[in-house]
Amino acid sequence: MQVFDCFGRQFVLHFEAFSLGMTPVYIAFLRFMGEDNEAKMFNYSLEVGGFGRKLTWQGVPRSIRDSHRKIRDCQDGLIIPRTLAFFFSGGNGEELTLKVIGRIWKEHSTS
Structure with missing residues (x-):
């Protein structure tokens, strides 16, 4: 876990290993230190990649009230x-050296 301060609020980045059925995977996601209705004011993206390829995720952070x-x-x-x-x-299958980069932004109110 890593905590970030952004827009005067705190966000927590999670990264963990688990199994999806029989497939070992990793997941990275962002949680907002506050209520769900406040979390919906923000969006984020995460990206990981290498060797000319990348995976990107974009979403709304979940409230810290939701368990990881x-x-x-x-x-x-x-x-x-x-x-x-x-x-x-690096493809050697021995050491995991991923760099997850991300961005947090605030949605503009339409009212």
Whole structure:
């Protein structure tokens, strides 16, 4: 986990390994330190890649009130298959050296 301050608010980046059925994967997602209605004021994107390829996820951060397990289990984040994660890390299959980059922005009110 890593905490970021942005727009005077705090966000938590999660990155963890789990199995999707029989497939080992990693997931990265952002949670907002506040209520769900406040979280919906923001959007974010995450990107991971290497060797001319990249995966990108864009979404609305979930409130910290939602457990990380709930978010992981509904796959609401950047899902990276283990084999692709090692490819992005240099392809040797021994060391995971992913760099996840991201962006947070505030949605403009339409009222």
